[in-house]
Amino acid sequence: MGRREQGYTPGTPCWIDLTTPDVEGAIAFYGALHGWTAREVMEGAYWYFEHDGAVVGGLSALNDEQRAAGMPPAWSMYVNVEDAAASVASAEALGGTSTLPPMEIPGIGTMAAVADPQGGVTLLWQPGPFAGAEVVNEVGAWAWDDLQTTDPEGAAPFYEGLFGWSVAEIPGAGGAYMSIAHEGRGIAGIMRATRDIQQPYWTVYIGVDDVDAALKRSTDAGGRVIVEPMAVPTGRFAVGLDPQGAVFCVLESSAYDD
Template sequence: MKLDKPVTGGPCWTELGTNDLEAAKRFYTELFGWRPQTDPRQEAGGYTVAHLGDAAVAALSPLYQEGQPVAWNVSFAVTDADAAVAKVTAEGGAVLVSPMDIFDVGRFAVVVDPAGAAFQLWQPRAFAGAGLLNEPGALGWVELLTRAPERAVVFYTGLFGWSVNASEHYTQWGIDGADFGGMVRMDEKFPPEVPPHWLPYFAVTDVDTTAATATEAGGTVLMEPTSVPGGPRIAVLRDPQGAVFGVYRAGDEG
């Protein structure tokens, strides 16, 4: 990911919805060295921001809605959340959470693309998003896993104006020449009950050590550390509560 700060149309934040907030704090602190800070206001509902130094890098929160899965969610920055939601529905997507103001920090919505992959829209005000990108422990790449890649290209380029860098094996998303994410076609290796989804990857110093640490802390390695030909060393992990995320070696992103 070549973006070093949140920009309009790009990934600006990632947050975990979990059924055990305290356990998640312990796990990710051990894994990434995060310093979690829970908002004390009752109306914040336990929302916890994870920091590296003074920089906010991600969030952890309880599950706020019935049926909400334990999962990592990816937010993309927009200039107008209401207009973006209208565009989502016009292009065949749907709204899960209508635009709402979050204190004075921004305006927020949750939507799904036409294939069912959920993502968030963030209209920044006082809070632009992650204070670090591509540094160890911070968000470094976002990947769409979908069974309808051709439809996804039409939808996301129309919504955000992304560029598409497609090869035989992988499609990358970009903004103004800066690739920040990719897309994987979900084939028969994916069980039918696994829905399309966005997967955040966090940069780490050592993928193998991080995978071992995750296992020791009660997590699971879903994809063993692998060096992608011409690309980064990566792994896909699952935390003890079931949320899936990826890691890649910092500096490999190109």
């Protein structure tokens, strides 16, 4: 897919960002891991991660309220919607809850957040001038998402109803994995969590040339591996923990979806 010249259609994941207790530490870590640089766009509040001059993700610091609530460092995924308020209402009608009412960011767009019936949070993005990541599905850019949940069967109808996604179990997966398609192409998956988790969450995958080399860079920069490299039909992936405690994934693929 590469560079997104035309933005994103409703129901398409469009942006990722990291919330962390240590902005400078995260900038150093992801710079070492992916060659990203960071550009401050809201003084002391928000930064863009860039790769080869293109915006690929965002970064913000955990604020006092989030810290007091016990919010952990985490990557988040945003989905393009036509109307954030209407999407929040739809989520509630489908059994979800609003975790952040629509909030306009002047000159950029409107964001909101909803939780599925199991508690997994998805960010909604009603674009203004800012559509989302400029480059996706390449080495050094965001390439995939998986929802980690203890109840894939319960989660699937919520996302189908909210975003118009098509969710299907992967043959032979034994209920462990479902694929998500939108407008005829694969965009994400739903994975049955293999360990105890406090609530469902989205994992964000970044494209790499070589998973083993990426994990070596991560370890050298203070990260650690929590899921060793695993083979999938189009390549290999692994899961790590950055030095600040956020889960990240790396994906080596021969066939990034276009």
